[in-house]
Amino acid sequence: MIRLYNVSKTYAKASQKAVDGLTLEIKDGEIFGFLGPNGAGKSTTIKMITGILTPDSGTIEINGVNLAENPIAAKSLVGFVPDNHEVYETLKGVEYLNFIGAMYGVPSAALKEKIDEYASLFEMKNALSDMIGSYSHGMKQKLSVIAALVHEPKVWILDEPLTGLDPQSAFQLKRLMRAQADKGNTVFFSSHVIDVVEKVCDRIGIINHGKLVAVDTLDNIRADGKVSLESLFLTITADGE
């Protein structure tokens, strides 16, 4: 479960709030899609949930653990797939996963089992002994996904996870997201691919100019049930421009 209460953030170099009084709760076993135009505050929100940025005000809880008060315990519950693929390029894939395993305290045997499982799923097994610098964009993305799952997180956060993935891997990723939710874990992901959000998510939230402008199930957001999520998104986010 993720709970954000009245969270705000202004960057040091900016005059406007990147996130403004965001209150949101994502339940266990739920896939939550986070939508918004460029610069709306999606990545800032994700960075605050993952502990990369500190909010100026408000509180964030991960499975009831306050992130500000107990950051280590809170972070250890989270698996994070960033959007920039800044993985350590001069390491081999397996070295990076070993590093992540050590940081999250995963025993070797369990780590190997998880790596084998996910590497087979994403057809990465043969590439793990290669330098990450030699990977394609999609392969780095797959490695980030595997790294985010090896410690079996209770909360899985994905920032634009489908970018660069081939159709098979995208399919596997969507299946994994559903499997995680079915296990009772929380999946929070941001995406620009509205079709995917429409098909995969149990609930969606739309952020614009740092404020949450809509949050509910897709059916509830669509008043008459016929409007596409795309038109709805365009209508909601056009107001603030």
Place this chain on the structure above:
Amino acid sequence: MKKYFALVGMLFVQQYKSRAAIKLNNKKKRGGTAVLYVLLAVCFAPLAISVAVGIYFLGKLFGANAYMGSFLLLICQGLVLMFGIHAIISNVFVVKDADKLLCLPVRAHVIILAKFTVAYLNELITTFVSVVFLLLPFGIGAGAGVGFYLTLPFALFLIPLLPLLVGTIIAMPFSALIAAIGKNSVLRTILRILIYVAMMALYMYAMYSLGFFTGANSGNFFENPEVYIRDLTQDMEERLRGVMPYFHPDYMLMSSMVATSFGDWAAGFFAALGENAMLIALLFAVSLPFCRRILAMSVEDGSARRKKTVGAYKLKNRSVVREFMRVDFKRTVGDAQVGFQSFAGITVMPVIVVMLYFVLGLSNNGNASFLEVMSISPLYQAIAPMVILAYMAFIGCSTNVLGLYPVSRENKSLCILKSLPVPFGKILLAKVLLATAVMLVSDFLSCLLIVVLFGVKWYYGAAMLAVMALVGFGSMCVTTLLDLKEPHLGWDNFNQGLKNAKKSWAAMLVAFLCVAALCVCSVPFIVLYALFDGWYYLLLMWVLDMGLGVAYSAVAYKVMNGKASKYFERIEV
């Protein structure tokens, strides 16, 4: 031309810009920076002034001599080349933005020209410092005329051209060799360090062969100083007369600067301009045919040649700190931008020890060398290790890039560290331990050389190493905290990120204060040893120094650990 100037402007601004934002109280920040600069000025003014005064007297000795003047120009260029060669490589040959630039609707040669221009502009900074501390005092000492000072600004712009050409000629095959090696990152970094050591050795050999260190062929200075200095001057001038005409652009430039008539000035000045223009033409002739290949090399560097291996791998359970140190080391050594900078510092102090040995250990016409004279003294074993320890602390702390930029070198990957469920104090401890370990490699080599070459007793060498381990750890804690307070992130060119950073200066200050404290505490024991000749005074001195080292490293670690989280959270990536 519009595109060229736009590129130059963008590239120049880009390298000094940090993408990280830190929320700070601006007044406090400015105050701290001002205090730092004042302290630095107080500490380093004596060194800078002594160099300038030495050159002033050289000018007085030689007068407005074109050979000696052009030799000083050459020294300036040597310094620019030494400090600038890797700036050229990282600016032009191993760049992270090649993929962004190659897709622009700009010809490859315009991109290369813009990159050379930026490298040149950076070299101007080093040139300016060398002109102020070498050429200007020489002119004053030599009583040079107005022409010297009027031509000096032109010299500032002409001096970096030769280093730029030589640097490019060295860097091109070198970069091709690096690219040919492929993905063996350790070998690549070692190769870079070897080239760096070779360049330093070449520079020192050139100075040595010109008789800069060896002295005149005539008798003893103390017997007849005037004759000695006269012979020394004549001997050096003779040597320079034979060598400097080969560096014709420098010789012509200095001829114009020290000219006494307008005709001589004009002849020298325009010849120097023409010859330097030819140098630029040569630079472009050498590099432009390969410009697209040069840029492509940077792109291919990170993406090509993925070897096909079957996925057999081993996993090992390690502690967080150990695993972090291992990964940090592997990442750094393999990074084309950071690797060389981080490990080349290991070579500096051992090279200086060897250089000192050659300078002090050379005998003159069968007379005992300075080192031989010193080593006979009963105080040698007490003072020599302390003096060299001071050098080691000073050089070791200020050249250890691993410890100076532990956070800045994370660059965009810092967000990975921030998302890990590991106390940041542990991550910093791993970084400090790695930096100290690398510094100890250099210190071990230096101590070994000091024992072998300088005849310092092995147990003093061991004591020096122990003190350096403690002082190094403490200093790395301080420099790590400084970098954490204000990291330089989002760079495309790590080398340039370092140039405008004040952290290496701050590290020198930290080392200077450490050394000063150690020396002040050691002096009474050396005096007691000199008066009463008891070995236990030296034992006590080293025990005290180690105690101070333990106290310093413990306090520094505690301060760093206490502030780590606060500073870490402020960084916005």
